[in-house]
Every structure is written in structure tokens, then in C-alpha cells.
Amino acid sequence: MSTLFIKNMVCNRCILVVQNEMDKLGLLVKNMTLGEVTLEDELTSEQRTALASVLVPLGFEVIDDKKSRLIEQIKNVIIDVVHYQDNDVKSNLSDILSDKLQHDYNYLSNLFSEVEGVTIEKYFIAQKVEKIKELLVYDELSLSEIAHRLNYSSVAYLSNQFKKVTGLTPSHFKQIRDEKRKPLDKV
Template sequence: MTTLFIKNMVCNRCIMVVQNELDKLGLDVKHMKLGEVVLKKELTPIKRNQLANTLNQLGFEIIDDKKSRVIEQIKNVIIDLVHHQDNDSKTNLSDILSNKLHHDYNYLSNLFSEVEGTTIEKYIIAQKIEKVKELLVYDELSLSEIAFRLNYSSVAYLSNQFKKVTGFSPSHFKQIREEKRKPLDEV
């Protein structure tokens, strides 16, 4: 069995693209989730190089060093929480990360800051603001429903944070819509 950690594999479409490439190379997948692939068999060096080259051409990268793997796992947990799940405001992000990654939160936080040059908190805020942009563009939820969905304590707090990050109020952003959302791997 081989476990691969893959950088920039941040959405279901990414998973489909990687799965397609693994199928083309005849590699059997045991399990796959954001940023991680578990293959049923060990990879030969030749197959690993083929896969690495193919994935690089598609904007993905196999992560070999331990620190980078942990950073990518932190990002994937946050992306999954913000973009793919209904959040449970009763559980702290620090507890979620510690439990899922089996490391003390202080270690994770310090490592993330050291490698990424920003804090986990700032990264989650950036992800939440991208999700707010998405929901504003879809125009299906009110700002108060968006605030509730993303566990903001109030609409005012969401609005203030949104303006601080984007320079626009949510209502102004909604009007101009030309402001492009960033892909998740560029946040």
C-alpha cells in the first residue's frame, strides 16, 4: 500500500482529475480524499515518476517532505470544513485539527506560520471570505443566512471582516460581481 499526499487537490473536481490519471496509469485506489490518495499497491519508481510528471502538468504536486504534508493536511481540513460541510460551531478548529491530524495544535499552528508566513486563523478567514463571495454570487441566501452557515456571531461581524479582507461591503460586492473569486488553491 502507498499513501500519497498531493498539493492543490482541494475540490471534488480535483479528485476526479487525479482519479482519471491514476486509472490511465493502471493504479488501483483504495481510498481518496482531499489531498490524499491511498493506493492498493506500492508504486514502482517509474510509475511514481510518471504520475508525478502527469500531475505536475495538471497543477498538482506529490508532496514528499513531512512538514509540507502536514501543512497540506491542515489546508485540506480547513477547506473541507468551510466549503464542503455544515459547520458545528460548538467544536473549536484547534480541536478538529488536533484530532484529525494527531498533533498538538500549538505544533500545527507554529509549523503553519513558519512555512506559510501566515496564521491558521488568517487562512481560515480567507477561506470563509471566499465562501461568502461564492454564496453572494449565487444569490440564494441572505447575508444573515450566510453568517449563520459560516458560524459568524453576527451579520455585522461578517460584514466587517468581509470589508477588511476585500475592501468592499458584501452588498457592494454583490452589485459589482466582476470581482473574481480566487481558486481555493490560491487563497
């Protein structure tokens, strides 16, 4: 059995693309999650080279060094928490990362800042802002419901953080998005 860590594998569509490429190469996948693939067998050097040659043009990369793997795992946990989990759990991000990655949060935080040039908290906020944008565009939830879903203490706090990152209020962002969009019958 062999575990590979794959950079930029951040969504379910990414998983499908990587799975498809592994199938084409005849690699037997035992398990696949965001950023991580467990294979039935160890890769030969030829298979590793072939895998890299198909993944790199698609924007993916097999990560070999431990620090890069850990950085990618931090990103994938944050992406999973923000984009794919119902945030009913009121755990701190530091606790979630420490539990899932089995490292002290201070170590994770220092490593992430050193390598990425941004704090884990700023990366987490950037992911949350992207999720807010997505939910505003879908126009299915009120700002209050979005704030609750993303564990903001209030709509005001969400709005302030959104404006700090984007320069726009959520309502102005939504208005601009709506102005740019045309109904299908007007295209």
C-alpha cells in the first residue's frame, strides 16, 4: 500500500479528474480524499513519472517532502471545513487542525506562515469570504443564514470581514454581480 499527497486537489471534481487519470494508468486506488490518495501497491519509478506527466498539465502535483505535504493537508482541512461541512460544530480551527493532523497548532501555524507567507487565520478567512461570495451569488440564503452557516457571531461581523477582504459590502457585491448578469432570454 502507498499513500500519495497531491497538491491542488481541493474539490470533488479534482478527485474525479485524478481518479480518472489513475484509472487510465492502471493504478488501483484503495481510497481517495482531498489531497490524498491511497493506492493498493507501491508505485514504481516509471509509474511515478507517468503519473506526474499526466497530473502536472492538469494543475496537480505529487508532493514528496514532509513540510509541503503538511501545508497541503492544512489547506485541505480548511477547505473541507469551510466548503463541505455543515458548520454546526463550534470547534476552534486550531483544535480541528491539531486533532486531524496530529501536530501542535503552534507548529502548524508557524510552518504555514513561513512557507505560505500568510497566516492560517488569513487563509481561513479568505476561504470563508469565497464561500460567502458563492452563497451570495446563489441567492438562496439570507445574509443572516449565511452568517449562521459559516459560524459568524453576527451579520455585522461577517459584513465587516467581507468588506475588509473585498473592499465591498456583501449587499454591494451582490448588486454588482446582479448588474453584470443578464437573464438567459436577453443574452
